[in-house]
Amino acid sequence: MHRRKFLAGTAAVAAATIARPAVVRAATEISFFFPVAVGGPITKIIDGFAADFEKENVGIAVKPVYAGTYQETIAKALTAHKSGAPPAVAVLLSTDMFTLIDEEAVVPFDDFAKGEAEQKWIKSFFPAFMENSQTAGQTSEVKTWGIPFQRSTIVLYWNKESFKDAGLDPEKAPDTWAEETAFAEKLTKRDAAGNVSQWGMQIPSSGFPYWLFQGLTTQNDAILMNQEGDRTFFDKPGVVEALQRWVDLGRKQKVMAPGVVEWGTTPKDFFERKTAMMWTTTGNLTNVRANAKFPFGVAMLPANKRRGSPTGGGNFYIFKKTSGAQQEASLKFAQWMTAPERAARWSIETGYVAVRPDAWDTPAMKEYVAGFPAAAVARDQLKYAVAELSTHDNQRVTKALNDGLQAALTGAKAAEAAMKDAQAEAERLLKPYR
Numbered sequence: 248m249h250r251r252k253f254l255a256g257t258a259a260v261a262a263a264t265i266a267r268p269a270v271v272r273a274a275t276e277i278s279f280f281f282p283v284a285v286g287g288p289i290t291k292i293i294d295g296f297a298a299d300f301e302k303e304n305v306g307i308a309v310k311p312v313y314a315g316t317y318q319e320t321i322a323k324a325l326t327a328h329k330s331g332a333p334p335a336v337a338v339l340l341s342t343d344m345f346t347l348i349d350e351e352a353v354v355p356f357d358d359f360a361k362g363e364a365e366q367k368w369i370k371s372f373f374p375a376f377m378e379n380s381q382t383a384g385q386t387s388e389v390k391t392w393g394i395p396f397q398r399s400t401i402v403l404y405w406n407k408e409s410f411k412d413a414g415l416d417p418e419k420a421p422d423t424w425a426e427e428t429a430f431a432e433k434l435t436k437r438d439a440a441g442n443v444s445q446w447g448m449q450i451p452s453s454g455f456p457y458w459l460f461q462g463l464t465t466q467n468d469a470i471l472m473n474q475e476g477d478r479t480f481f482d483k484p485g486v487v488e489a490l491q492r493w494v495d496l497g498r499k500q501k502v503m504a505p506g507v508v509e510w511g512t513t514p515k516d517f518f519e520r521k522t523a524m525m526w527t528t529t530g531n532l533t534n535v536r537a538n539a540k541f542p543f544g545v546a547m548l549p550a551n552k553r554r555g556s557p558t559g560g561g562n563f564y565i566f567k568k569t570s571g572a573q574q575e576a577s578l579k580f581a582q583w584m585t586a587p588e589r590a591a592r593w594s595i596e597t598g599y600v601a602v603r604p605d606a607w608d609t610p611a612m613k614e615y616v617a618g619f620p621a622a623a624v625a626r627d628q629l630k631y632a633v634a635e636l637s638t639h640d641n642q643r644v645t646k647a648l649n650d651g652l653q654a655a656l657t658g659a660k661a662a663e664a665a666m667k668d669a670q671a672e673a674e675r676l677l678k679p680y681r
Contacts, residue, residue: 274308275572277335277580282320282561283313292596300583307576317561321346324566328352333566336577341379341562342637342645344392345476348382349639353564355390359578368582369394371603373626375558378634382476393562394581395602397593399529400556400625400632401462403549407542409434409445409523420546424466424492427524427549431502434523447502448524449517450493454510456652457636457645458559459526462548463489465555465633471648476638477680481648481670482663490662494655506657514538528559529625532598536619545621547628554631560599591615600625638673639680647672 279297283289290313297309314320317340327333328350339347347353360369369391372380376395383389407417413433421427431447438444450459457471464471469485472478480486497505503522514531516522518538526548535543548556563581565574583589590606593599595615601607607616607626616623638644651669654660660668 274306275570275576276308276310277569277573277576278310278312279580280312280314280320280324280334280337280339282315282317282338289597292593296584296589300580304576304579304583307579309580317343325350325352328566328568331568333568335566335569335573336580337564337566338396338561339393339564341376341393341395341398341558341560342635342641343564344379344382344562345637345639346641347564348392352567353392354567354574355392356394356565356578356581357390359565359575360391365578365582368585371605372585373600373602373604373629375629375632375634376602378474379558379637380562382474393564394585396561396563396581396585397530397597397599398558398560398562398602399599400558400628401459401526401548402529402532402556402624402628403524403526403546404517404531404535405524405544405546406517406520406539407544409520409541413523417542418544420544421524421549423549424551428496428500428502431496431524432500435502443504445520446504446516446522448496448526449503449508449513449522450496450526451510451513452493452507452652452656455559457648458557460489460493460648460652461557461633461636462526462555463493465557465631466548466551466553467492468552470633471636472638474634476641477677479638479644479648479670479673479677481651481673482666487663487666490652490655490666493652494662497656498658507653529600530560530598532622532625533596534598536598545624547624547631554628556628556632557635558629558632559635594622598622600629638677640676643676644673647676 281293293311297311300309314323321339321343324334324337360366372395376398380393380395381389381391403420405420410417415430415433421430434447435443436445461471464486467485467489469483469489471480496503513525513527514534517525547554565577585602587606587609590601590603591609591612594601601612606612636645647669651665655662655665
């Protein structure tokens with residue numbers, strides 16, 4: 248190229264640039280806090296979602312930040328909020344709702360989702376999941392503070408081979424507390440010296456003991472807190488009875504290891520045939536399917552006075568100290584991530600419950616359920632589900648209950664005394680919020 252022609256062309260481009268404004272806009276970047284350690288299959292799925300969203304939404308850049316456990320993620324998000332540089336959007340526990348409101352860290356989705364399509368979107372989720380997503384708080388107007396994403400319930404898993412060996416129908420899970428105890432007695436294997444090689448059942452009591460306990464209290468028709476999140480009912484007779492059942496499974500019926508049963512190792516114990524039945528999250532469904540070397544079943548939790556399980560898992564939240572453009576972009580991202588096709592894909596790849604009914608009508612989900620009917624158990628259990636324990640000052644209130652549960656399970660306190668002490672502490676913490 249001749250130097251003279253090159254300079255002429257450059258001048259023409261410069262003139263054109265001055266003559267009209269630039270067409271390309273700078274991208275709106277939103278940081279997205281997600282509760283998982285760095286690396287692994289979940290991060291690859293999220294990274295893929297973020298890349299696909301950016302292709303379909305030119306002008307918005309999503310930056311996933313993997314912030315550790317749920318507890319670590321909310322701690323980092325609130326620290327960032329207080330420093331004036333929070334994430335634009337985050338997936339945090341649905342039970343963090345009151346804490347985030349009290350810290351004035353988040354904004355309700357209703358502030359942005361004002362159109363007919365957006366309102367239809369908010370109403371598209373299973374009602375059971377919205378119980379931990381909406382509240383009136385101290386006002387008379389109910390607002391939507393969280394949008395369900397990776398949600399779960401507790402279900403019962405059982406080893407069909409162990410059932411058959413014990414003379415039980417391998418296709419039938421226990422339907423009631425009485426059946427569950429009777430099955431567990433037949434499934435517990437002891438040698439002549441009394442050493443146990445296989446427990447009949449395991450209900451984990453570390454990690455999220457309050458959540459597993461809610462399975463028992465719900466089945467006993469007892470509720471742990473009010474909808475406003477400012478009162479708890481830990482010392483009610485139905486709650487104490489539920490705790491006594493949990494204690495008795497390990498100490499009286501002796502069908503479960505006494506003391507604390509670890510959350511993290513319970514699936515491994517199931518795989519290694521150290522327990523024939525276990526209660527754990529539907530979020531473990533994909534893990535169990537991949538690692539159980541025997542046929543297994545999945546069922547709703549057994550009933551006592553009623554069926555029931557608490558919901559669990561994480562919601563999308565939009566943070567307050569971000570720009571209007573970032574908040575609007577976060578809304579679009581949450582809408583895109585919870586569209587029926589992606590809700591179905593997320594459920595299939597992780598085991599979490601697809602959060603809206605129409606996700607179950609997608610071709611991918613229909614095919615998945617046809618080949619793996621156990622995937623639909625958690626969905627069907629939602630009609631019996633209750634809100635997970637969530638209050639103001641939630642972490643300390645939950646700790647009070649967890650401490651009481653551990654004291655009873657280890658034999659340090661009687662069930663009634665443990666729940667009275669937990670209620671007294673919760674009352675002290677919550678009284679200022681009334």
